[in-house]
Amino acid sequence: MDLSDLLIFQTVLQEGGITAAARRLNRVQSNVTTRIRQLEDSLGVSLFERSGKRLQATPAAHVLQGYASQLLSLAQEAREAVASDLPQGMLRLGAMENTAAVRLPPVLAEFHQRYPAVQLELRTGATAPLIADVLSGRLDCALVCGPVSDERLHSMPFCREILLLISALGHQPLRDGRAHTLLAFDSGCAYRQRLEQWLHYSGCAVDRIVELDSYHAMISCAASGMGLALVPQALLACTPAAGSVARHALPEHIAHADTVLIRRRGQRHAAIDAFAGLLSATACPSD
CATH class of the missing domain: 3.40.190.10 (Periplasmic binding protein-like II)
Incomplete structure (x- = not known):
């Protein structure tokens, strides 16, 4: 059963016969008759009974009529929505x-x-x-x-984000020469990727990476001395724990991140x- 079958069925029902329906649909009568029979076969019921030269809709046809109207109306709505320039x-x-x-x-x-x-x-x-x-x-x-x-x-x-490296207060990660723990999202994070590359080329060793799923967790863990994190300045500015971390500026090619x-x-x-x-x-x- 497809929408074109339902349209033919609905037209036959409205016109009261194959001949009038074929004329309205601009189809030959044999095609309309064949499509109705195919629809009946797919549903396993008779939709029309002949009474002399007229077609009589069966109870099953009246049940199908309601569904056919809804489906055809919904299909038209979908076509209009797709073709429309109005956001919806x-x-x-x-x-x-x-x-x-x-x-x-x-x-x-x-x-x-x-x-x-x-x-x-x-x-x-x-x-x-x-x-x-x-x-x-x-x-x-x-x-x-x-x-x-x-x-x-x-x-x-x-927009352009300004990224900052943060750590516990009093910590100078770029000067102490020891290996650090990096607090970051998973490996699909572009900020993490650029920080890892810069730390590698700057000679700042990373001995482990702790993956977290929120910036609030990163900032809190950095404040407690657990490790280093890279966070957007705009986000840090509206975080209550912002005053508990030290901020370290980075080279422009690392710090400037376009969204x-x-x-x-x-x-x-x-x-x-x-x-x-x-x-x-x-x-x-x-x-």
């Missing part, structure tokens, strides 16, 4: 945790007010898995650490276009 439907957005916590709340509030027909779903994660989810179609778009060079993706700048919005290249999605437009209009200044 589901928007599956991904974002790094710090972006979701600090940058997105006012943007999402404005988006929700402007486009109430869009059902927004937000998922946080590290840059690498977010990129993979956009490429696979599990996410429609995502805010990740750039640059992103994959030719399958289009990226748009949103970009990525989407699949050539993708047509009115809700993504609307979200991208709002991001562009409210782009965050560098901290």
Whole structure:
């Protein structure tokens, strides 16, 4: 049973016969008759009975009529939604945790007010898995650490984060020469990757990496002397434990991290276009 079968069935029911239905559908009568028989075979019931030269709808046909109307109406609604330039439907957005916590709340509030027909779903994660989810179609778009060079993706700048290395108060990690514990997200985190590379080239040894799942945990553990962490300045500024850690400036190529919005290249999605437009209009200044 497919939608075209249901449309033919509904037309026959409305017109009261094969001939009138075929004329309305611009089909030959034999095609309409064959499609009705195929529909009956797939359902295992008779939908029409002949009474002389007229067709009489069976009780099963009247039951099917209600479902056919709903399905055809829903299909038309789906076609209009896909073709429409008005933002509506589901928007599956991904974002790094710090972006979701600090940058997105006012943007999402404005988006929700402007486009109430869009059902927004937000998922946080590290840059690498977010990129993979956009490429696979599990996410429609995502805010990740750039640059992103994959030719399958289009990226748009949103804001620039200033990253700081933090440690316990009084600790000078770049001077004491000993090995350190690194507090970080999993290996898919772009911030962690750039910090590991810089520590390696700067000669600052790391003897272990403790993976945590939140910045609040990283900041608290760094304050207690457990290890070093790399955190965005904007996030640290609104964290109660910020006064309990020492902040260490980093070289510009490490400290400056651009956040970009990525989407699949050539993708047509009115809700993504609307979200991208709002991001562009409210782009965050560098901290």
